[in-house]
Amino acid sequence: MSVPEGAKVLLAEAVNCDAAAIPDDVRIGHFDLWDSLAHLRLVLAVEQHIGRQLDPDEVMRIDKLSDIAALLAG
Amino acid sequence: MGPLNAPVRNWTSPELKAHIASADNEHRYLIGTFDAASQVQIGFFMVDVESFHRRAIFNVVVGEKSYWGKGVVNEARAALLDEFFDNRGLEKAVGMPLARNFAAVFNYKAQGWRHEGTLRAHCISAAGGPRLDQYQFGLTKDEWVAARRERSL
DSSP, X not given: OOHHHHHHHHHHHHHTSOGGGXXXXXXXTSOTTXXXXXXXHHHHHHHHXXXXXXXXXXXXXXXXXXXXXXXHHO | OTTTTOOOOOOOHHHHHHHHHTOOSSSEEEEEEEOTTTOOEEEEEEEXXXXXXXXXXXXXXXXXXXXXXXXXXXXXXXXXXXXXXXXSOOOEEEEOOBTTOHHHHHHHHHTTOEEEEEEEEEEOOTTSSSOEEEEEEEEEHHHHHHHHHHHOO
């Protein structure tokens, strides 16, 4: 899967909805399904995907899809 | 108590009472969080006030797991921020979650708090292992007023 689409799929799995329902401009605090537990699932999924723990600066940067995509791209 | 990084304490009743009594409602507030319908307590806030600086550190626990991920923390904290900023002279709120407490980090960001710094290897891990990183988030009264106005928080 492409990186941007991969980010959307990962977020969709974390928030438990279809990827098509994720707006391209989704951001923390502006999408009801992206709640605290979904965020926990998302960060752990990113770590599993890239095979290492994120450092604190990387965790702090996760606000929107492009941030997730950047982490997946390494 | 992993997310809190606090050791389990087998307090006696007098020890527990002394801990609760340490909240004098001036320098420290211990505030229960309750389900509005059932009146069941689901957690609490501990707010430590530094009066001279008109600043307070907000700590929160939601112990009842069935309430996790339902916006309880930010709903209750919004009411407390209103109270402390509007009626108790507070000018800045501070929150200090562990860096790997991702749910807490989400809540601060979603509520409009600003990341002010990362404190590397700042805490001993109560569970053992390497020292833990911690974030500092901050929110001024003006920022809170603006956030509520813009986002109807």
